[in-house]
Amino acid sequence: MKAAVYYENGGPEVLKYEDVPDPQLHPKGVIIEVQAIAIEGGDTLNRWRGPLMTNPHVVGYQAAGVIVEVGAEVEHLKVGQRVATVNNWGSHAALRSVPARNCWPVPDGFDIKKAAAIPVTFGTAHDCLFEFGRLKAGETVLVQAGASGVGVAAIQLAKRGGASLVLATASSDERLEKLKPLGLDQGINYKTHEVPKEVMRLTDNKGVNVVVDSVGGPTLQGSINSLAYRGRVSMVGAAGREPMVVDVGSMMGGNRSLSGVFLGAEIMTDRVHDNIQALIDDAAKGELDVVIDRVFPLSEAAAAHAYIESRAAVGRVVMVP
Ligand SMILES: NC(=O)c1ccc[n+]([C@@H]2O[C@H](COP(=O)([O-])OP(=O)(O)OC[C@H]3O[C@@H](n4cnc5c(N)ncnc54)[C@H](OP(=O)(O)O)[C@@H]3O)[C@@H](O)[C@H]2O)c1
CATH class of the missing domain: 3.40.50.720 (NAD(P)-binding Rossmann-like Domain)
Structure with missing residues (x-):
């Protein structure tokens, strides 16, 4: 798959757009085909000085997309479903492996880019x-x-x-x-x-x-x-x-x-999980405004991170694979 990766910490310029192996499916997780990546403040901090869990490393907490594979022990999610997801890394990619618990169904008709930007x-x-x-x-x-x-x-x-x-x-x-x-x-x-x-x-x-x-x-x-x-x-x-x-x-x-x-620390609890779903549902009803400042292609991840660090963005910057 294609991903924005880095081999060392540093400024936005360390991000390269490359081919990397597809992520592995976990029995308690799903694989999503990523349609939108919301770049979090934590993603820019991790790129700057966070640990590289793999090398090259795919950074990123939040992405939304369509489920393409479901783990053997997952009962409540199905292939073809749209979900917003959170994980410790791995959002800056065309495919992502996430625990089923960190998936929130996206209501029909709701913009997937906005859904990606809600959970965290x-x-x-x-x-x-x-x-x-x-x-x-x-x-x-x-x-x-x-x-x-x-x-x-x-x-x-x-x-x-x-x-x-x-x-x-x-x-x-x-x-x-x-x-x-x-x-x-x-x-x-x-x-x-x-x-x-x-x-x-x-x-x-x-x-x-x-x-x-x-x-x-x-x-x-x-x-x-x-x-x-x-x-x-x-x-x-x-x-x-x-x-x-x-x-x-x-x-x-x-x-x-x-x-x-x-x-x-509490994202796996029922309290936080249910709260995030309620926030997604409220945004889909138009009760909350998910402000998206700019959309970049994933291939321009370095430019997207540089734009955030220029302090020009209001709300979220989103990338699409
Ligand atoms: N603990 C948690 O669970 C949790 C969850 C989410 C986020 N966070 C953390 O919260 C922070 C903000 O996240 P975010 O996603 O809201 O960030 P963001 O959208 O990237 O915005 C960061 C904002 O901080 C301001 N800022 C002040 N000093 C800055 C500096 N030296 N460099 C860059 N920006 C600076 C800028 O606004 P002005 O130019 O207007 O000052 C900038 O727009 C991050 O540290 C992130 O890791 C923590």
């Missing part, structure tokens, strides 16, 4: 807000990196969950403007404004109840400093690629809390 992105944003952030209707939210895949999902889910004020940060006014139709109330350009100071100004000095932080590094301290009394930060990523050093003492006075969130 929306599932993670939902957990950050509700499972670990304990967001209640009427509370306020700050989404760091609002134009990211996770950010675009978090803004919509926060609004839908009844948040009274949804704030988000981004590196330009233009990026923030694109988030307003999704439910953003006020954007904060962190290049021109100090985030905690702006949050306090926009909340009458109260701060926000929940922050979703997928950037980390120095941004994380800004998230803590933006919290209201008893506020919660869901720390979910390292897009900023800098060490996370926070002053833990800054959380005590306001009874603030910080939770690490890793969807992968």
Whole structure:
């Protein structure tokens, strides 16, 4: 099969489009013919410094397509069915082997490119807000990196969950403007404004109840400093690629809390599995907007990764084999 592979970690240029052996079917899994690959923030981080599980390595968490083979022990999936899938690697390819548990049926008529972009992105944003952030209707939210895949999902889910004020940060006014139709109330350009100071100004000095932080590094301290009394930060990523050093003492006075969130640790549970299916079904009904910024052919994976790293994308970049 054709795949985008790399032999060593590095920038987007390490990605090569090559022939590699087809993946093996597992008795508890399926093989899908990939129709859409949603490039995750984690895929670019893994390419940069993650372990190579094979050499050459096929990176990638999320892809959707049609089942072409079903393992002997799988009863609930069938050949010809469209599914969105997640696995630890292997999305950047024409064929993919995945555990049956990590497949979610895609409703008829729903765009397969949008389906590919839902499980990790929306599932993670939902957990950050509700499972670990304990967001209640009427509370306020700050989404760091609002134009990211996770950010675009978090803004919509926060609004839908009844948040009274949804704030988000981004590196330009233009990026923030694109988030307003999704439910953003006020954007904060962190290049021109100090985030905690702006949050306090926009909340009458109260701060926000929940922050979703997928950037980390120095941004994380800004998230803590933006919290209201008893506020919660869901720390979910390292897009900023800098060490996370926070002053833990800054959380005590306001009874603030910080939770690490890793969807992968619970993706096999019924709770997360069913939640992801509900999010796919809601998006298929038009209740959630899966924002796809650009579509590249898989043969141009290096250009697709470079485009993401240029920070121009809002929402997801998708590839098609
Ligand atoms: N723990 C989990 O379960 C989980 C699940 C999903 C994702 N994640 C993590 O969450 C992070 C974001 O994922 P994503 O898919 O939402 O990412 P993405 O769509 O690629 O977006 C990342 C955004 O981060 C911002 N950013 C800030 N500093 C950056 C830097 N130095 N380099 C590049 N971008 C920077 C950029 O927006 P601005 O230019 O506007 O700042 C960029 O658009 C990743 O670290 C990913 O691994 C974790």
